[in-house]
Amino acid sequence: MKFIWDTIFVNGSKFVETVGSVKKWNKKKGFLFLLTKNLFVLLFVLKMTSALKFIIIHASELVCVTGNGERYLKGSQMDKLKIIKDGGMAVGEDGKIKDVGKSEYIIKKYEKEKKEIIDLKMKKAIIPGLVDSHTHSIFAGDRINEFEMKIKGATYMEIHKKGGGIGYTVECIRKEKEEILLKELIKYLNRMLKQGTILTEIKSGYGLNLLNEIKMLKIIEKANEIHNIEIIGYLKNIYFIDVFHEKGIFEFKETLQILQCGKKYGFYINFHGDELHYNSSAELASIINATAVSHLEFISNYGISLLSKYLIAAILLPTTAHFLRIHYPPARLLISNDVILALGSDFNPNSFCLSMPFVMNLSCVSMKLTFNEALAASTINSAYALRQSHLFGSLEIHKYASFIIIDHHDWRHIIYQLVDPPIHSVFQKGICVWTKFHPTLLPDHDDHLHRSQLFAEPPLPPSKL
Numbered sequence: 137m138k139f140i141w142d143t144i145f146v147n148g149s150k151f152v153e154t155v156g157s158v159k160k161w162n163k164k165k166g167f168l169f170l171l172t173k174n175l176f177v178l179l180f181v182l183k184m185t186s187a188l189k190f191i192i193i194h195a196s197e198l199v200c201v202t203g204n205g206e207r208y209l210k211g212s213q214m215d216k217l218k219i220i221k222d223g224g225m226a227v228g229e230d231g232k233i234k235d236v237g238k239s240e241y242i243i244k245k246y247e248k249e250k251k252e253i254i255d256l257k258m259k260k261a262i263i264p265g266l267v268d269s270h271t272h273s274i275f276a277g278d279r280i281n282e283f284e285m286k287i288k289g290a291t292y293m294e295i296h297k298k299g300g301g302i303g304y305t306v307e308c309i310r311k312e313k314e315e316i317l318l319k320e321l322i323k324y325l326n327r328m329l330k331q332g333t334i335l336t337e338i339k340s341g342y343g344l345n346l347l348n349e350i351k352m353l354k355i356i357e358k359a360n361e362i363h364n365i366e367i368i369g370y371l372k373n374i375y376f377i378d379v380f381h382e383k384g385i386f387e388f389k390e391t392l393q394i395l396q397c398g399k400k401y402g403f404y405i406n407f408h409g410d411e412l413h414y415n416s417s418a419e420l421a422s423i424i425n426a427t428a429v430s431h432l433e434f435i436s437n438y439g440i441s442l443l444s445k446y447l448i449a450a451i452l453l454p455t456t457a458h459f460l461r462i463h464y465p466p467a468r469l470l471i472s473n474d475v476i477l478a479l480g481s482d483f484n485p486n487s488f489c490l491s492m493p494f495v496m497n498l499s500c501v502s503m504k505l506t507f508n509e510a511l512a513a514s515t516i517n518s519a520y521a522l523r524q525s526h527l528f529g530s531l532e533i534h535k536y537a538s539f540i541i542i543d544h545h546d547w548r549h550i551i552y553q554l555v556d557p558p559i560h561s562v563f564q565k566g567i568c569v570w571t572k573f574h575p576t577l578l579p580d581h582d583d584h585l586h587r588s589q590l591f592a593e594p595p596l597p598p599s600k601l
């Protein structure tokens with residue numbers, strides 16, 4: 137017999153998942169124990185899921201993205217987002233969305249519960265928190281000199297052959313102390329949160345030996361405990377195996393071998409493919425049943441049809457083309473062929489950008505995405521690429537109340553206003569984790585407090601909204 141405590145709210149911030157199992161039990165006593173315990177759990181869960189925490193009303197635009205539990209959007213769906221004018225949401229104590237609809241409906245249904253009301257007065261819009269599905273956020277040493285070499289005309293592979301590129305970052309990360317790496321990572325996560333990212337993938341991979349790979353994963357795990365951004369990719373939360381499938385790095389056969397081995401151990405597959413050359417990466421992805429392939433600047437038409445057929449997400453990283461001055465991935469062709477298109481920042485010392493609003497802007501300007509498509513690719517589809525779209529990526533009942541309040545009545549200003557997007561505040565699982573009125577809310581990397589201690593008091597500033 138098995139019972140599950142699912143997502144129980146502790147200290148107003150951290151969700152704990154506990155799976156308990158009752159294997160041996162005396163029949164009579166065991167039955168009573170089980171009945172009482174399960175009743176307690178049931179009542180507790182019911183209480184937690186039914187309790188209202190606050191309602192947020194009069195959002196000029198409540199951009200839900202999806203409205204029918206879709207796990208991804210493709211083709212023409214990407215340009216038709218669910219947007220409620222004068223929208224509102226009811227958020228539960230469990231950090232999840234209890235209700236979504238017109239403000240009038242939300243007010244009528246929940247006004248008697250006398251909970252906190254956040255009134256946006258039709259001056260601000262809401263979008264889901266952004267999901268960055270591809271980063272290498274933990275690294276040491278910058279590559280500013282290489283950037284200058286590239287500006288002067290050197291290519292990525294020329295720098296790589298001279299011992300620069302990834303080789304240099306590997307050298308730096310092996311030498312660096314864990315506490316310094318953690319301190320740097322927290323600083324980067326703070327900057328990502330300010331730009332609206334609430335869920336991100338972070339890879340190890342610069343260690344390139346067991347000791348250093350584990351060192352990296354442990355640091356990412358520690359960061360996940362400290363920080364409010366949800367991280368995919370730490371030691372107990374590794375879902376994906378990745379390989380840099382590239383000419384002169386890992387060729388087709390080696391890549392296939394490594395990915396097959398990862399698959400044997402239960403990892404999902406998301407690897408770097410068709411980035412600097414065409415390498416049949418999408419074809420490989422279909423053979424190995426990958427969840428996603430990243431980059432795809434040089435994908436073939438046949439590869440596009442395979443990604444579409446097998447619902448393999450294409451994670452496009454326009455910052456790479458921007459920094460390396462190579463051509464952009466064929467985003468429009470991917471969309472017109474019904475490929476699930478996601479976006480990521482590819483934050484790493486080679487393309488130093490951690491801002492998803494900038495990535496959306498770049499994808500509109502340089503890859504010709506529409507605003508709606510860029511947002512779908514940075515929310516629901518990015519969450520799909522990380523296998524998290526049942527919890528994140530859209531504003532729907534039973535999903536996490538992880539959203540951004542935009543300091544403008546038109547949500548598109550988050551893409552339009554470059555460099556300093558008008559983000560008023562960021563909510564993670566029903567808690568305001570950053571607002572421009574409390575910039576000091578972000579965790580200080582010097583005191584390693586658990587995030588529940590940092591955010592025990594939800595710092596909602598309704599008077600200032």
Ligand SMILES: [Zn+2]
Pocket residue numbers: 270271272408430482
């Ligand atoms: Zn990458």
